[in-house]
Amino acid sequence: MALNERDPVTGRETTGHIWNGIKELDTPVPRGVLMFLVVTHIWAIGWWFLVPAWPLGSTYTKGLLGVDQRTTVEERVAEARRERASWTAKIETEPYEAVLADPELMETVRQTGNQLFGDNCAACHGRDGRGSAGYPNLTDDDWLWGGTPELIEETVRLGINSTHSGSRIGQMLAFGRDGILDRNQVTNVAAYVYSLSHADYSTDKTAEQIAAGREVFAANCAACHGDDAKGNQDLGAPNLTDDVWVYGGDMQSIVSTIHGGRQGHMPTWDERLTDGEIRTLSLYVHDLGTVQP
Amino acid sequence: MIRQLTGSERQLAAIMLGLVAVVGVAMAAAGRNDTMGVHGLIVMLFAGALMYPLFSAIGAPEPTEDREASYYDDPIKVGIVLSMIWAVFGMFMGVWVAAQLAWPGLAFDGAWSTFGRLRPTHTSGVIFGFGGNALIATAFHVVQRTSRARLAGQISPWFVLFGYNLFCVLAVSGYLMGVTQSKEYAEAEWYADLWLVVVWVTFFVLYLRTIARRKEPHIYVANWYFMAFIVVVAILHIVNNLALPISWGSAKSYTVWPGVQDAMVQWWYGHNAVAFFLTAGFLGMLYYYLPVRAQRPIFSYRLSILSFWGITFFYMWAGSHHLHYTALPHWVQTLGMTFSVMLLVPSWASAGNALLTLNGAWHRVRDDATLRFMTAAAIFYGLSTFEGSFLAIRPVNALSHYTDWTVGHVHAGALGWVALITFGSLYTLVPSLWKRERMYSATLVEVHFWLAIAGTLIYVFAMWNSGVIQGLMWRTYTGDGALAYSFVDSLVAMYPYYIARTIGGLLFLIGAIIGCYNMWMTVRAVPETVSRQGDLPVAATVPGE
Numbered sequence A: 001m002a003l004n005e006r007d008p009v010t011g012r013e014t015t016g017h018i019w020n021g022i023k024e025l026d027t028p029v030p031r032g033v034l035m036f037l038v039v040t041h042i043w044a045i046g047w048w049f050l051v052p053a054w055p056l057g058s059t060y061t062k063g064l065l066g067v068d069q070r071t072t073v074e075e076r077v078a079e080a081r082r083e084r085a086s087w088t089a090k091i092e093t094e095p096y097e098a099v100l101a102d103p104e105l106m107e108t109v110r111q112t113g114n115q116l117f118g119d120n121c122a123a124c125h126g127r128d129g130r131g132s133a134g135y136p137n138l139t140d141d142d143w144l145w146g147g148t149p150e151l152i153e154e155t156v157r158l159g160i161n162s163t164h165s166g167s168r169i170g171q172m173l174a175f176g177r178d179g180i181l182d183r184n185q186v187t188n189v190a191a192y193v194y195s196l197s198h199a200d201y202s203t204d205k206t207a208e209q210i211a212a213g214r215e216v217f218a219a220n221c222a223a224c225h226g227d228d229a230k231g232n233q234d235l236g237a238p239n240l241t242d243d244v245w246v247y248g249g250d251m252q253s254i255v256s257t258i259h260g261g262r263q264g265h266m267p268t269w270d271e272r273l274t275d276g277e278i279r280t281l282s283l284y285v286h287d288l289g290t291v292q293p
Numbered sequence B: 001m002i003r004q005l006t007g008s009e010r011q012l013a014a015i016m017l018g019l020v021a022v023v024g025v026a027m028a029a030a031g032r033n034d035t036m037g038v039h040g041l042i043v044m045l046f047a048g049a050l051m052y053p054l055f056s057a058i059g060a061p062e063p064t065e066d067r068e069a070s071y072y073d074d075p076i077k078v079g080i081v082l083s084m085i086w087a088v089f090g091m092f093m094g095v096w097v098a099a100q101l102a103w104p105g106l107a108f109d110g111a112w113s114t115f116g117r118l119r120p121t122h123t124s125g126v127i128f129g130f131g132g133n134a135l136i137a138t139a140f141h142v143v144q145r146t147s148r149a150r151l152a153g154q155i156s157p158w159f160v161l162f163g164y165n166l167f168c169v170l171a172v173s174g175y176l177m178g179v180t181q182s183k184e185y186a187e188a189e190w191y192a193d194l195w196l197v198v199v200w201v202t203f204f205v206l207y208l209r210t211i212a213r214r215k216e217p218h219i220y221v222a223n224w225y226f227m228a229f230i231v232v233v234a235i236l237h238i239v240n241n242l243a244l245p246i247s248w249g250s251a252k253s254y255t256v257w258p259g260v261q262d263a264m265v266q267w268w269y270g271h272n273a274v275a276f277f278l279t280a281g282f283l284g285m286l287y288y289y290l291p292v293r294a295q296r297p298i299f300s301y302r303l304s305i306l307s308f309w310g311i312t313f314f315y316m317w318a319g320s321h322h323l324h325y326t327a328l329p330h331w332v333q334t335l336g337m338t339f340s341v342m343l344l345v346p347s348w349a350s351a352g353n354a355l356l357t358l359n360g361a362w363h364r365v366r367d368d369a370t371l372r373f374m375t376a377a378a379i380f381y382g383l384s385t386f387e388g389s390f391l392a393i394r395p396v397n398a399l400s401h402y403t404d405w406t407v408g409h410v411h412a413g414a415l416g417w418v419a420l421i422t423f424g425s426l427y428t429l430v431p432s433l434w435k436r437e438r439m440y441s442a443t444l445v446e447v448h449f450w451l452a453i454a455g456t457l458i459y460v461f462a463m464w465n466s467g468v469i470q471g472l473m474w475r476t477y478t479g480d481g482a483l484a485y486s487f488v489d490s491l492v493a494m495y496p497y498y499i500a501r502t503i504g505g506l507l508f509l510i511g512a513i514i515g516c517y518n519m520w521m522t523v524r525a526v527p528e529t530v531s532r533q534g535d536l537p538v539a540a541t542v543p544g545e
């Protein structure tokens, strides 16, 4: 063998090859590297014996531990269900009043409901349930469709203007756009509606317009919103006399509502959530509306 | 560019461009009611744009007889320029999508500018645009210098380079229009994929023929890696993209792989894209530019062998670690996990080989930011391969999977390894190719280095934190056995980290822009020199003959 060049820094010989000035040393693979290589391989081969690893035609080596991810996950889901059974059974079967009367159980409802609400409802109603324009606030005690747990359950189960065959239907007609009322009538009835929640709006100057609006209201709106405009929870028609609004209570928004109509869409959760989850959420939302100011 | 081609080669190039333009017309006609038609127009424009330099020099004097006695450097130079343009584009897109995650309003209500469309323009822009062009350029350089032979073709290097960039343009413009196969890193649709097959096979043949012309008795390690990169990427690309278009005039296709097989093929592809595109190819760069810059011999030839065969063999099996706890059978997951761990030592062998090569040159690492780029790259390579093997272990993956931890891991590799080794290599290559004494400004290289390091560290630490927090929040239960947090809660917790990541990415982008400026000024402002210690010339005869 030809004597190769020796590198002064490491004292190693080179391999004798040179590529555009690059040389290589003939250093052996360090012992530590080989040992580490062996350790990782032993670790790997150990796993092959313990768990499913190598295919054998139509089957595979099952491993000494006898584990399989499918059975593992089934067992663990069943175990988690058993652990929760103490309270889920109560929520699923006991009447709402009984659950509401049980402070410990309600604490569980608040915790579980918080996560369920965050994952399913917060996108529309906000993380805190306070809603935003077009999406009602669920934390006040003012309801379109009713605030008892039973009524909330129905809303959640069926949805509003949803694809469910039994969906709640809430239609605020497009009085202006569809030509049911003319422009004057729309502004008049808007003035009337506005005055219901803004007592100081009724002045001598506006009295005439409000009176005209009251007539339009009685003829066109009272059927749904009620003679006193306090709404009708069977139809999802909101109370127009308080200061709680889905679409906004300023004059401009009210005119738009009357002109173009409104149909809020709330999906049905009947098939997407379990009975227990729907009941938990109904209690949670009811609780939001009563506990918080 | 054109002056290096003979008259008949210029004619051939014109005919080829004409054919590409005809294909463009056909696509535009067949796909006139589809996004494919837009791609037809882009193909026509691309061919037309290349005809301009060709025809403006078509009558220029022909090259002299001794063309074969010099290295073919023009395609390398163009490749470097394209690589840096894509770097700025791709990293800008990265900063933009990072910012969108913190402030979703930055999509400005456009369809094209939604997160889902911009994210692949970022990944393809940096991996294929920046990384791919840098790989083609350095592969052309390394194979010629270490073989002492000119590239084995006059037009084919241009065909590979421009053909590849046409693929990148079709891919990225498609995503903005919503054209995608929905396979990560393989989003481009069927006609772009077919085109890439032609380009890539040409690349492979060109590389092999050049190696066959070599005047050195042995093939240098860097070439092994470049060849593994080219061969395996061809195989991966073809298998994962087997698909049937719904019609010849449509950009939509369906993969031939059903269900979980599709997932497995995709992540076999995906992980080996990481292995052979983002690792093997860049190891080729490392093995050439690091010893050249450090002026030291490679620490151990035997370690190179161990590492090369370990990486090429074990990586092939590791893809299923991307599908832990899914419908994929348990045994496939076990194989993916165990092969990922067996991969660790071969991966580290390369990182160690690089760092030990620096023994005797550490003073250069201290003084020379270019060499420091490559040193830091080797360290990040070692860190991310360790992390990768660790994340592949099923119980660890149960925590990390689907979280930002993965993203942090990817970017320790992509920024710390891929980008740093590329910048180090280009700072070595640019003065040498353009025959300048040095880069325009050593200070700017230094500034770039620290911006890149700061950006990478901020990015990676932010994602580690956010990933682990996410993973823990998703698995925290209340005393009653119910989940403690909703997904939105974990998003709220991510917010500060997403801002930090955007800042880190911005620093990295600024560094890349400074690098572009510095390279530009080097070519323009630093005078050419003959005193520069050059390469060994193309060898006329086999040594020793």
Ligand code: HEM
Pocket (backbone or CB within 6 Å): B184, B274, B278, B279, B318, B321, B322, B340, B343, B344, B347, B381, B384, B385, B386, B387, B388, B389, B390, B391, B392, B397, B400, B401, B402, B406, B409, B410, B413, B414, B417, B418
């Ligand atoms: C020993 C080497 C490596 C191993 C074993 C490894 C392993 C892994 C694992 C386990 C994941 C997480 C999969 C998930 O939970 O979704 C991952 C993701 C990823 N890694 Fe690596 N990695 C290695 C090196 C690298 C390097 C050097 C890079 C970049 C240059 C890289 C780029 C990526 C990419 C792009 C993903 C993202 C995939 C996704 O989007 O889900 N990896 N890798």
